[in-house]
Amino acid sequence: MNRVIFGTVAAAALLAGATAQARDVTIGMQLEPPHLDPTSAAAGAIDQVLYSNVFEGLTRFSSDGSVGPGLAESWEISEDGLTYTFTLRSGVTFHDGTDFEATDVTFSLDRARAEDSVNAQKALFANIASTEAVDATTIKVTLTNPQGNFLFNMAWGDAVIVAPESIENIKSNPVGTGAFKFSDWKQGDSISLEKNMSYWGEAAKLDGATFKFISDPTAAFAAMMAEDIDAFYVYPAPENLAQFEADPRFTVLAGNTEGETIMAMNNKLPPFDNKLVRQAVSHAIDRSAIIDGAMFGYGTPIGTHFAPHNPAYVDLTGNSSYDPEKAKALLAEAGFADGFATTLKLPPPTYARRGGEIIAAQLREVGIETEISNLEWAQWLEQAFKGYDYGLTIVSHTEPMDIGIYARPEYYFQYDNPEFQQLIADLDAENDPAKRTEMMQEAQKIISEDYVNAYLFQLAQTSVVNSKLKGIWPDAPTQAVDLTAVYWEE
């Protein structure tokens, strides 16, 4: 008898031990979300806090970037590729207790594509002709044209499902269906989430999470070293990473992002309207010097506007290999044997500021003098992006699969190639994966061979994580800190 009791007590103690493992986590981030509605702003910080944790879409990105079922359990695509019939999961509730139903999906999609919509990625929804809630768990979406990446588009943070009941206060009190509930926002300091006890899927292993916003790199270093925070997502000072790597308390995660870092050229502004000049600029740049010098070795060289970890990527870095002599010869051929002067406008991120200094020195070697101006984002948007008032500029394009921007002649680098525009239109309508891959590769080649921009490197994501914290995504297929599978190792 005694033994039985002892056994029970031991089992209870073990159980208690097992549950005690569940803990909170504090994640450091540099930028704070402006508000908490992922469907009405471009700020990556909103998705980083809320994507998949609080809000879910019909489909979702996995850690490797593949798209799988989210709130939609399964789907059927009609023969002509125009009708998508989604079967929704049943028994799903929003955090405020209301049921998740097909009407919530139609509400979300219709809101995003409405005329007065302020969705930062409204183009994702442009092709939707109509939405229809067939019954509580079935929804039919009809497209205007077939669209090969529709399911991919629906996985974006800008396409998450929101409820009409809670939309009014979404900016300060987000109500979703995810494994975590929003709990508190101390503006300027932190956002906390707590575990959703009635989650439809596998419950979160953490009890809660706090995102703490620390913009200053030195402060980030101090907070990490003092173990005030458990992980710093996208650590802002690459020069400290070696120190963290050497410290057994921490692990440095270096992964891929969707950020193609390019030096954009103003394709309509002389002399960059001359392809020879653009080609010369591309050959004048030594990518590895930039990756080593500005990014402390983190980053993958690219030769076109496409993520190297994507199966459809073609390595075209050879088109613009580092060759200053060739660059000089091309400049002479274009009529600029003595070089020329232009502007180099740099937004705030370190890749631009540090990379810009190195590029300026490299361009000087071939006779191109650049006048560097450091701009804030708002100034950059006004001058370079909207006003086309720049010669060269450095930006990382972090949206996944965004080669389509080259088909927009009014886009800031002003590349206007009807052949390319047609190719992208065809690609959008194509459903066959093999053909899509072929077309994506063709698109990569066209912009690489046209030397539209100088393609520098794929931005790496480097995070510093407490060695006992497991399950943080090393790669960033979208801007998300997905905590649903994160746990503490004993």
Add this chain to the structure above:
Amino acid sequence: MLRYTVLRTGSLLISLIVASLVIFFTLEVVPGDPASFMLGINAQPETIAALREELGLNLSPWARYVGWVTGLVQGDLGVSYTYRTPVAEIVAERLVISLPLAGYALALTILIAFPVGIWAATRRGSVADISVMGATQLGIAIPNFWFAMLMVLVFAINLRWFSAGGFPGWDEGFWVSKKALTLPAISLALPQASILARVMRSSLLDTLDQDYIRTARAKGLTKGQALRGHALRNALIPVLTIIGLQFSFLLAGAIIIENVFFLPGLGRLVFQAISQRDLIVVESVVMLLVFAVIMVNFLVDLAYSWVDPRLRGRR
């Protein structure tokens, strides 16, 4: 007295109106659009236009100015473009950190500066005086953010007595919050205390040279009695002026220290708002600070007449 009050209020109002015009129209010429900032580089032009409409940015500058000022008069600071919450709420959240921090730092400043300044002044030319002068020179010369980082290194990373930064919130308890503000307050107080101690010393030296101190001493007062009874009070006028300026500075100018300790204070709010072109927040906060500075100066004026009765008659 009535005439004085009317004049005084009139000039206060004019200062506020001029300040509001300058603030609003200076920010108006700053390039950049909050809607474009919010929506990023993939947004379509019509989406940006829709957001501008929603935020009321398509109205003429004068219409927006009048709207803003009318709101201010009624105590409504407007709604933030980016956060979409009332500016008053955001500012209130920041003030519960910035005000106590400024007060804490100022208290430390005074607690250090007064004894040190008096001690040095009464020992003019001695080793003590010279070392105080040297130390305060150093205190002014050391950049406070560097000193702050040094303290983080020692007390947060090595000794683990304090956390490296952040603010737990007052609902976590007074002592917890006070502890979180201690390192920032010391960093802020160090240069201010150095300045104030020097002002205290030189002002006290001036008054100690006055004839009335000699008279007091001739009457038979000890050095200490003459100091307490006559010199100190007279020496306070320039000290009060500096304290007034320091408080205004500590309230709005703590931004670098706020960054080092990642405290969500007023300085960081303004800095973020400027970079996001959340102009309504910038305008309203700057306007509030102008108001605060004017009020502090007014209080300093009152304090003058308290320490120096001669100033009361001049009105």
